[in-house]
Amino acid sequence: MTKFNAKEETDNIIEFIRNYYQKYSLGGAVLGISGGKDSAVVSALLVKALGKENVVGLTLPCHSIETDKNHAKLISDFYEFRLFDFDLTKIFDQFKTNIDTLYSDLKETDVKNADINLKPRLRMASVYYFAALLTELEKKPYLVIGTSNKCELYVGYFTKGGDSVHDISPIADFTVEEVIEIGKYLQVPNEVLFKAPSDGLSHATDEEKLGVTYKEIASYIEEPERVEESARNKIKIFHQNAFHKFTTPTYKRD
Amino acid sequence: MTKFNAKEETDNIIEFIRNYYQKYSLGGAVLGISGGKDSAVVSALLVKALGKENVVGLTLPCHSIETDKNHAKLISDFYEFRLFDFDLTKIFDQFKTNIDTLYSDLKETDVKNADINLKPRLRMASVYYFAALLTELEKKPYLVIGTSNKCELYVGYFTKGGDSVHDISPIADFTVEEVIEIGKYLQVPNEVLFKAPSDGLSHATDEEKLGVTYKEIASYIEEPERVEESARNKIKIFHQNAFHKFTTPTYKRD
Numbered sequence: 001m002t003k004f005n006a007k008e009e010t011d012n013i014i015e016f017i018r019n020y021y022q023k024y025s026l027g028g029a030v031l032g033i034s035g036g037k038d039s040a041v042v043s044a045l046l047v048k049a050l051g052k053e054n055v056v057g058l059t060l061p062c063h064s065i066e067t068d069k070n071h072a073k074l075i076s077d078f079y080e081f082r083l084f085d086f087d088l089t090k091i092f093d094q095f096k097t098n099i100d101t102l103y104s105d106l107k108e109t110d111v112k113n114a115d116i117n118l119k120p121r122l123r124m125a126s127v128y129y130f131a132a133l134l135t136e137l138e139k140k141p142y143l144v145i146g147t148s149n150k151c152e153l154y155v156g157y158f159t160k161g162g163d164s165v166h167d168i169s170p171i172a173d174f175t176v177e178e179v180i181e182i183g184k185y186l187q188v189p190n191e192v193l194f195k196a197p198s199d200g201l202s203h204a205t206d207e208e209k210l211g212v213t214y215k216e217i218a219s220y221i222e223e224p225e226r227v228e229e230s231a232r233n234k235i236k237i238f239h240q241n242a243f244h245k246f247t248t249p250t251y252k253r254d
Numbered sequence: 255m256t257k258f259n260a261k262e263e264t265d266n267i268i269e270f271i272r273n274y275y276q277k278y279s280l281g282g283a284v285l286g287i288s289g290g291k292d293s294a295v296v297s298a299l300l301v302k303a304l305g306k307e308n309v310v311g312l313t314l315p316c317h318s319i320e321t322d323k324n325h326a327k328l329i330s331d332f333y334e335f336r337l338f339d340f341d342l343t344k345i346f347d348q349f350k351t352n353i354d355t356l357y358s359d360l361k362e363t364d365v366k367n368a369d370i371n372l373k374p375r376l377r378m379a380s381v382y383y384f385a386a387l388l389t390e391l392e393k394k395p396y397l398v399i400g401t402s403n404k405c406e407l408y409v410g411y412f413t414k415g416g417d418s419v420h421d422i423s424p425i426a427d428f429t430v431e432e433v434i435e436i437g438k439y440l441q442v443p444n445e446v447l448f449k450a451p452s453d454g455l456s457h458a459t460d461e462e463k464l465g466v467t468y469k470e471i472a473s474y475i476e477e478p479e480r481v482e483e484s485a486r487n488k489i490k491i492f493h494q495n496a497f498h499k500f501t502t503p504t505y506k507r508d
Contacts, residue, residue, distance in 0.1 A: 009507060016505045024498075084356060094348045099383070102338060106387075114386035121379035124415050125372055129353070132368035133360075146502065161378050165415035169504040244278075248400065250423040251270045253263060 004178055006185040010045070013170050013182075017049035020168060027140025030131045031147060032123055032163075033057035033083060035071030037193050038147040038171065041179055044186040045170055046145060047079045055081035056142070058130060060123045062088035065203075071192050078189055084130070088122050095122075120162025128165075143167040151176045151217040155235060156242020157206065164245065175218035210238070258432055260439040264299070267424050267436075271303035274422060281394025284385045285401060286377055286417075287311035287337060289325030291447050292401040292425065295433055298440040299424055300399060301333045309335035310396070312384060314377045316342035319457075325446050332443055338384070342376050349376075374416025382419075397421035405430045405471040409489060410496020411460065418499065429472035464492070 020026070029046045033039045039057075046055045059072045069085065076083035095118065100106070124144075131142040146166030148158055150173055158164045171179055176197070183193045196205040197214065207213050216231045224232055274280070283300045287293045293311075300309045313326045323339065330337035349372065354360070378398075385396040400420030402412055404427055412418045425433055430451070437447045450459040451468065461467050470485045478486055 012507070013505050020503055086352060086356070088352075091345060091348045091352065094345045095380075095383075098340060098342075098345065099387075102340070103387075110390045111387060113390065114383045117386060118379055118383055121375075121382065125375035125379065126349075128375065128415060129349075129368045129372055132371060133353075133357075133365060136364045136367065161382060161415060161419040165419070166502060167498065169502050172504045173506045244421065248420060248423050249274055250426045251267050252427045253266065 004181055006178075006181040009174070009178070010048075010182050010185050013045050014049045017045065017168070017170060021050060025141070026143055028054040028056065028134060028138065028142040029145045030056045030058065030127055030134065030142050031145040032060050032127055033072040033075060034147075034199075035059075035068035035075075035192065036195060036197055037183055037188065038149055038179060038197075039072075040075045040188045040192045041183045041186060042145055042147045042170055043075060043081060044079055044183075044188060047081055048186075052080045055079075056130065056134060057081055057083045058127060059083065059085045060088055060126055061085070062092050062119045062122065071195070074189055075192060078187075086126050086130070088119070088126065091122060092118065117159045117162065120159040124162050124165050131167075145170065146172065148172050149176055149179050150174055150221065151214045152206075154221055154242075155210065155212075155217055155238035156245050157210065157238075158245070160245045175221065176214035177218055210234075212238075258435055260432075260435040263428070263432070264302075264436050264439050267299050268303045271299065271422065271424060275304060279395070280397060282308040282310065282388060282392065282396040283399050284310045284312065284381055284388065284396050285399040286314050286381055287326040287329060288401075288453075289313075289322035289329075289446065290449060290451055291437055291442065292403055292433060292451075293326075294329045294442045294446045295437045295440060296399060296401045296424055297329060297335060298333050298437075298442060301335055302440075306334045309333075310384065310388060311335055311337040312381060313337065313339045314342055314380055315339070316346050316373045316376065325449070328443055329446060332441075340380050340384070342373070342380065345376060346372065371413045371416065374413040378416050378419050385421075399424065400426065402426050403430055403433050404428055404475065405468045406460075408475055408496075409464065409466075409471055409492035410499050411464065411492075412499070414499045429475065430468035431472055464488075466492075 029050060031039060031042060033043060043055060043057055057076050059069050061069060072083060127144050131144050134142045144166045146169040149171050152158055153172055180193060198205045212231045212234050216227050217235055219226045220232060220235045283304060285293060285296060287297060297309060297311055311330050313323050315323060326337060381398050385398050388396045398420045400423040403425050406412055407426055434447060452459045466485045466488050470481050471489055473480045474486060474489045
């Protein structure tokens with residue numbers, strides 16, 4: 001990691017959020033609280049920028065590991081913002097029941113990829129639902145806040161139409177290590193800040209699934225030559241394959 | 255409408271789709287068939303570009319009007335592509351039940367906007383589910399195809415995280431009138447081609463809800479002065495307010 005001033009960057013992000021809210025007369029912020037460091041850091045930034053009364057976190061379990069919900073609670077208690085639990089399990093199961101009426105004998109491998117990406121899409125739909133509802137109930141516009149960091153974005157480790165859909169993106173220009181530095185400065189509880197990143201949907205960590213570490217991705221972004229060859233090649237391919245997630249090819253007449 | 259060569263544009267769009275599929279070794283196409291002209295025209299283009307065996311349409315009713323499903327069937331029969339019915343009503347209702355456990359006394363006006371936008375988001379999640387499932391079952395990559403036209407996009411008449419999420423966009427550069435010209439050339443059945451555009455979610459047409467006609471929007475895009483003042487001002491405001499749907503403000507360090 002090159003020289004990084006956590007205090008200065010934190011102040012700048014807070015100012016960025018505050019300016020945007022003032023410019024468009026916005027009110028509140030909703031975000032999914034996964035129990036991981038990214039959403040913890042972002043919620044801390046939002047509380048500083050907008051005040052705790054204007055921040056609403058959601059836990060969105062979907063056949064999920066209970067620990068994540070406890071970590072989310074730890075964060076909302078620490079920064080004193082409201083946290084609602086919106087369990088997606090029954091909604092997901094109803095979706096699957098619908099699928100089973102059309103396809104009666106699907107194998108686990110047939111639906112694996114479809115199932116994995118359905119969950120973040122249901123989460124996105126839920127966070128936007130709350131943003132619209134809170135906007136009405138509290139008579140001030142709520143936005144959906146993104147929690148993607150630079151490393152995840154670089155390798156396309158997100159779901160198109162899922163966590164990639166949000167209204168403002170505060171930490172997308174920071175690598176995982178930089179987000180941790182910001183988190184230290186904001187005193188994010190260590191249990192959350194130093195937990196191995198995982199989507200909470202499977203039992204493997206992100207790094208196990210990717211086959212490269214976030215540190216390697218961060219190094220690659222700064223200076224590809226510093227990363228050993230096999231990791232370098234993997235990251236390069238991930239990045240190329242992610243291209244379609246950022247842009248929609250559109251026919252234009254001459 | 256300025257001079258428009260429907261045959262030439264149709265050929266160009268077909269070539270665009272075919273080239274993109276060849277370049278990335280893609281296989282099939284999934285799209286929601288609403289029963290309106292946009293999805294009818296796009297499905298016709300896809301059948302010509304990829305062959306009917308590679309096109310799958312979905313009806314995605316959600317407390318919807320039955321007529322739309324009949325019109326969708328008319329289109330899939332006419333162009334001979336597969337059509338599956340995936341009814342979202344129970345999924346939507348389960349979602350609402352979840353909300354009611356958190357908020358016990360919501361009024362109709364509190365949830366109106368949230369409900370309206372939840373439906374296209376559930377539709378998006380469904381179309382992507384089928385794309386991933388069909389990719390596995392048929393061992394060839396399926397993409398999700400967008401059906402937005404230039405007028406809808408211009409005034410922001412779409413749901414962020416809903417119909418705006420797709421993998422390729424064939425008619426986004428054409429106004430409603432131009433899409434109709436392409437539809438005539440492709441022999442889209444008149445019942446569908448000349449039906450008043452509606453989202454099928456409420457009983458009002460798009461134009462009633464917008465308070466301007468698509469013809470006025472098309473004229474405005476070409477030459478604002480041609481549109482009378484009150485419509486012109488409305489369209490201008492819609493366009494300005496839609497800006498946030500196209501871009502996500504992201505903090506970047508200096």
